[in-house]
Amino acid sequence: KLARALDFRTPEELYVAIGCGDITIGKIVNKIIDLGKEKVSDPLLVPHPALDENKVQQATVTVLGLKGILTTFARCCKPVPGDEIIGYITRGRGVTIHRQDCPNILSLNERDRIIRVSWGSAPKTYPVPVEIKAYDRQGLMGDISAILAEENINILDVNLKVSHHLANLHLVLEVGDIAQLSRVLTRIENLPNVTEAHRVKPG
Numbered sequence: 511k512l513a514r515a516l517d518f519r520t521p522e523e524l525y526v527a528i529g530c531g532d533i534t535i536g537k538i539v540n541k542i543i544d545l546g547k548e549k550v551s552d553p554l555l556v557p558h559p560a561l562d563e564n565k566v567q568q569a570t571v572t573v574l575g576l577k578g579i580l581t582t583f584a585r586c587c588k589p590v591p592g593d594e595i596i597g598y599i600t601r602g603r604g605v606t607i608h609r610q611d612c613p614n615i616l617s618l619n620e621r622d623r624i625i626r627v628s629w630g631s632a633p634k635t636y637p638v639p640v641e642i643k644a645y646d647r648q649g650l651m652g653d654i655s656a657i658l659a660e661e662n663i664n665i666l667d668v669n670l671k672v673s674h675h676l677a678n679l680h681l682v683l684e685v686g687d688i689a690q691l692s693r694v695l696t697r698i699e700n701l702p703n704v705t706e707a708h709r710v711k712p713g
Contacts, residue, residue, distance in 0.1 A: 517602065519580050572628050573597055573605050580604030581627075583636070587612035587712040590636040592688025597627040612712055635684045637666050638691055639710040642679040645703040646672050651679075653701050658683070661694045680710070 573579045580603070587609040589595050594610040598618070607627060608615045618624070644650055651670070658665060667682035685691045691709065699707040 519604070571595070571597075571605075571607055572630050574626055582606050584608045584612065584614070586614050588636065588638060590638055590685060590688050590691065591629050591634075592691075595627055595629070597625040599623040599625055609712070614712070635664075635686055637682050638685050640681050640683055640691075640695065641706070641708060641710050642677075642681065642698060642704060643706040644677045644679070644701075645705070646675050646677040647703045650677065650701075650703065654679070654698055657694060657697050657701075661690060661697075663690070663694060 571581045573581065581597070582604065583589055584598075584606050589607055589609045595607050596610050596615060597605040597607055598615065600606055600623075605625060605627065615624070642654065655665075664684040665681055666684055667680075669680040671678045683691070683694070685694070695707045695709070698704060
């Protein structure tokens with residue numbers, strides 16, 4: 511109840527905000543008084559409601575060993591399971607998950623907002639941008655599509671440019687984890703005329 515009154519989704523988000531200095535103890539005490547509390551011995555000793563089992567099953571990232579904290583995946587580096595990841599505590603929007611090699615994280619000045627995170631176990635798919643370079647030939651797209659179909663990978667976006675018989679193909683693939691991504695890129699790179707197939711890195 512207290513967390514919701516302070517515009518946090520869960521008590522865990524409130525704890526993170528306190529630790530980061532985004533909210534003062536005085537503000538918490540005043541809010542408790544507003545809610546009709548007569549005495550507060552420690553504002554951190556807030557009754558912890560039972561965690562929604564559906565949220566636990568759907569969680570894909572654990573923050574400091576806690577589940578149920580609001581997390582979003584950074585659009586700049588698009589982490590997928592298997593990547594080394596790190597969290598950045600935002601103001602009022604939970605924790606944003608980045609790859610550890612993300613340029614935006616590496617250049618960050620507010621190091622006190624960095625928090626340890628780890629992957630959970632719930633299955634999910636993630637959009638990943640990839641680039642494929644090849645000498646253009648008949649049937650190239652068909653061969654690539656066949657591999658993706660065998661791996662049960664959806665194509666979310668495609669952009670093909672051909673210049674002087676050189677094909678530059680940008681795809682956004684829906685993958686389950688880094689292992690699946692590495693496997694499919696290796697298979698594509700082994701196709702005739704393909705010179706390179708790699709994940710597009712941030713920056």
